[in-house]
Amino acid sequence: MNSGIDLQGTFIESLQDLGLTPGLAKLLWMPLPMGLMLIGATIGVLIAVWLERKISAAVQQRIGPEYAGPLGVLQPVADGIKLVFKEDVIPAKSDPWLFTIGPAIVVIPVFLSYLIVPFGEKISITDINVGIFLWIALSSIAPIGLLMSGYASNNKYSLLGGLRAAAQSISYEIPLALAVLAVVMMSNSLSTIDIVEQQSGYGILGWNIWRQPVGFIIFWIAALAECERLPFDLPEAEEELVAGYQTEYSGMKFALFYLGSYVNLVLSALVFAVLYLGGWESIIPIENLGALFGISENAPWLQVIDGALGITMTLIKAYFLVFTAILLRWTVPRVRIDQLLNLGWKFMLPVALVNLLLTAALKLTFPFAFGG
Amino acid sequence: MFNVLKQVTDYAKESLQAAKYIGQGLSVTFDHMQRRPVTVQYPYEKVIPSERYRGRIHYEFDKCIACEVCVRVCPINLPVVDWEFDKKSKKKKLNHYSIDFGVCIFCGNCVEYCPTNCLSMTEEYELSSFDRHELNYDNVALGRLPYKVTQDPMVTPMRELAYLPKGVLDPHDLPAGAQRAGRHPEDIAEELRAAQAKEEESKEEKVN
Numbered sequence: 001m002n003s004g005i006d007l008q009g010t011f012i013e014s015l016q017d018l019g020l021t022p023g024l025a026k027l028l029w030m031p032l033p034m035g036l037m038l039i040g041a042t043i044g045v046l047i048a049v050w051l052e053r054k055i056s057a058a059v060q061q062r063i064g065p066e067y068a069g070p071l072g073v074l075q076p077v078a079d080g081i082k083l084v085f086k087e088d089v090i091p092a093k094s095d096p097w098l099f100t101i102g103p104a105i106v107v108i109p110v111f112l113s114y115l116i117v118p119f120g121e122k123i124s125i126t127d128i129n130v131g132i133f134l135w136i137a138l139s140s141i142a143p144i145g146l147l148m149s150g151y152a153s154n155n156k157y158s159l160l161g162g163l164r165a166a167a168q169s170i171s172y173e174i175p176l177a178l179a180v181l182a183v184v185m186m187s188n189s190l191s192t193i194d195i196v197e198q199q200s201g202y203g204i205l206g207w208n209i210w211r212q213p214v215g216f217i218i219f220w221i222a223a224l225a226e227c228e229r230l231p232f233d234l235p236e237a238e239e240e241l242v243a244g245y246q247t248e249y250s251g252m253k254f255a256l257f258y259l260g261s262y263v264n265l266v267l268s269a270l271v272f273a274v275l276y277l278g279g280w281e282s283i284i285p286i287e288n289l290g291a292l293f294g295i296s297e298n299a300p301w302l303q304v305i306d307g308a309l310g311i312t313m314t315l316i317k318a319y320f321l322v323f324t325a326i327l328l329r330w331t332v333p334r335v336r337i338d339q340l341l342n343l344g345w346k347f348m349l350p351v352a353l354v355n356l357l358l359t360a361a362l363k364l365t366f367p368f369a370f371g372g
Numbered sequence: 373m374f375n376v377l378k379q380v381t382d383y384a385k386e387s388l389q390a391a392k393y394i395g396q397g398l399s400v401t402f403d404h405m406q407r408r409p410v411t412v413q414y415p416y417e418k419v420i421p422s423e424r425y426r427g428r429i430h431y432e433f434d435k436c437i438a439c440e441v442c443v444r445v446c447p448i449n450l451p452v453v454d455w456e457f458d459k460k461s462k463k464k465k466l467n468h469y470s471i472d473f474g475v476c477i478f479c480g481n482c483v484e485y486c487p488t489n490c491l492s493m494t495e496e497y498e499l500s501s502f503d504r505h506e507l508n509y510d511n512v513a514l515g516r517l518p519y520k521v522t523q524d525p526m527v528t529p530m531r532e533l534a535y536l537p538k539g540v541l542d543p544h545d546l547p548a549g550a551q552r553a554g555r556h557p558e559d560i561a562e563e564l565r566a567a568q569a570k571e572e573e574s575k576e577e578k579v580n
Contacts, residue, residue, distance in 0.1 A: 055405070057409070058404075058405045058409075059401050059404050059405050060404070061404060061407050061408070061409050061410050061411075062409050062410075062411055063409045063411045063413070327398060327401050327402060327405075328394075328398070330401050331394065331397040331398050331400070331401045332394060332397065347387070
């Protein structure tokens with residue numbers, strides 16, 4: 001395999017040529033991917049919010065946002081600015097510390113999880129060998145924040161919403177983890193880059209969706225539940241709980257919850273694309289195309305195109321999944337809390353376990369196809 | 373043993389059926405996405421009210437004979453008719469007339485029963501105000517004619533569904549001179565008049 005573009009290596013090398021020590025050069029490099037991650041995640045959210053509003057409008061035969069920028073693309077920015085300027089109310093009988101920390105605890109792990117999302121062989125913030133495990137671990141911090149803010153609001157709706165959020169997150173974490181485990185078992189690695197590598201080479205035929213059709217569905221249902229998207233949006237069910245744990249929040253703190261939920265949606269879609277839809281891989285294997293036209297894999301321009309294509313493919317797959325989530329929102333009604341827990345514990349958990357055992361058995365019998 | 377197997381197959385069948393129904397639902401929502409929005413972008417676009425629209429009531433002071441029929445037929449006796457008996461001419465002299473549109477339900481009974489046709493319904497429906505007392509229209513305000521949607525240069529008038537050509541559901545971008553579906557009332561009236569004339573002619577012939 002070729003090494004691809006190594007931005008970090010070249011950046012540090014060029015700084016070292018200027019006479020800096022390797023340690024200082026690395027220190028200068030470090031804030032760049034972090035800032036990029038924050039900006040990228042925020043822009044991803046703005047696009048997701050705009051898509052949500054536009055697609056929802058189209059499904060209901062409305063027009064949706066139209067006047068803020070061309071086709072209303074600046075509407076989420078306008079929403080954000082509005083929320084920044086709103087008064088930040090802390091209810092009189094609430095616990096001000098927990099009330100303030102709650103939203104932060106919800107948002108920070110979600111942003112941190114972006115560290116492990118790869119957009120290309122070398123285009124990721126970090127390649128740690130516990131990548132996907134880090135994502136699962138971080139996503140289980142969010143319910144603590146939700147429960148915290150629900151409890152600190154000193155409001156019955158908030159408390160109920162927070163409790164529901166915690167119950168939901170805990171019960172859907174298990175099938176989610178089991179579905180991920182089956183994929184991990186096939187690729188013999190927890191690293192997201194290794195998981196994509198294992199799917200590469202055969203274009204669309206090599207993607208995990210064909211080898212893990214059950215895991216694919218379980219993961220998507222569990223991810224929707226984790227994101228509190230519509231069939232499972234019980235924690236903020238407006239007909240019953242006003243707005244759940246968000247009831248007492250306004251201004252920037254509410255904006256954090258809002259941002260967090262959409263960042264989580266985009267993140268889930270990205271992880272989903274990485275696990276099941278071959279990450280940055282194109283539908284047709286691009287390495288073979290290069291060989292077909294007699295171009296060297298190491299040609300710089302090919303690598304630039306390859307990198308750009310990788311980012312585009314990942315984003316296309318992720319936003320396709322965001323689209324299905326939005327369409328599902330207007331298709332299926334909300335489940336009741338007992339139905340939600342029934343589905344989680346009595347259906348998803350056994351099916352995910354069987355799927356895991358089946359994957360293990362298939363791996364032993366057909367090691368060539370299931371990553372022996 | 374077989375009972376358990378049956379339960380498992382039934383459960384699997386039910387799950388598949390649920391998945392099928394969700395798929396059908398998704399195809400419905402996806403189909404709706406490609407349809408044109410039905411939005412009329414008020415206040416830049418407005419629907420033209422139909423001829424029978426029951427909007428704000430118009431009133432002609434000079435035609436009114438202060439008979440108070442409008443008050444009697446009103447479900448809540450709303451119109452205020454302020455008159456006094458003029459002994460010289462031995463006639464009622466009308467001083468003031470007012471209707472409070474904050475209370476009016478626009479049933480049109482007063483218009484229906486007015487013996488001198490001094491009441492009529494307009495197509496005005498934009499009656500919002502900051503103070504509800506502003507909605508109490510006196511005879512001067514009642515005598516004003518509303519601005520027509522079709523004559524407003526700021527507004528693109530949109531036709532209602534019943535006034536669109538056959539098979540068209542969207543009032544946007546209609547070709548010029550597109551006629552509405554079915555026969556026009558004035559044509560039907562013309563036909564009826566002709567038929568009536570013919571009948572009378574034949575009657576006259578019979579008499580002769």
